[in-house]
Amino acid sequence: MIPKVFKEVIDLGDGREISIETGKLAKQAHGSVVVQMGKAMLLCTVVSNYKQSDVDFLPLTVDYREKFAAAGRYPGGFFKREARPSDGEVLTMRLVDRVLRPLFPKDYHAETQVMIQLMSHDEDVMPDALAGSSRFSSHSIE
Secondary structure, three states: OOOOOEEEEEEOOOOOEEEEEEOOOOOOOOEEEEEEEOOEEEEEEEEEOOOOOOOOOOOEEEEEEEOHHHHOOOOOOOOOOOOOOOHHHHHHHHHHHHHHHHHOOOOOOOOEEEEEEEEEOOOOOOHHHHHHHHHHHHHHHO
């Protein structure tokens, strides 16, 4: 089966473009989008539980990670692996959560996870700003 890919390009007017593409990567997730600007590329995936929780709030988890490998570097020395998120990553997680939470219906109580990973880094692009723009993907493509 050939995947059906949807792609939307947003021209910012100053020569820069944001490309939003869905249907190509992370097909096991309930929703996924690849956001590109220049050489920077983010993969954003969403998975939600099929059953509603008994709680009266939205259990939403947002995870944003900038791996060293996205910039072509690998950690060495004492810290061989990337452990907890940095302060900047935590602030980006909170920013995306703050923007996404009001978009859900009031009676939606299924556990939902949003995972955003920086796949490729560009010095001229702020990847956390692209993480915030990934929420527009479902509105602009369909």
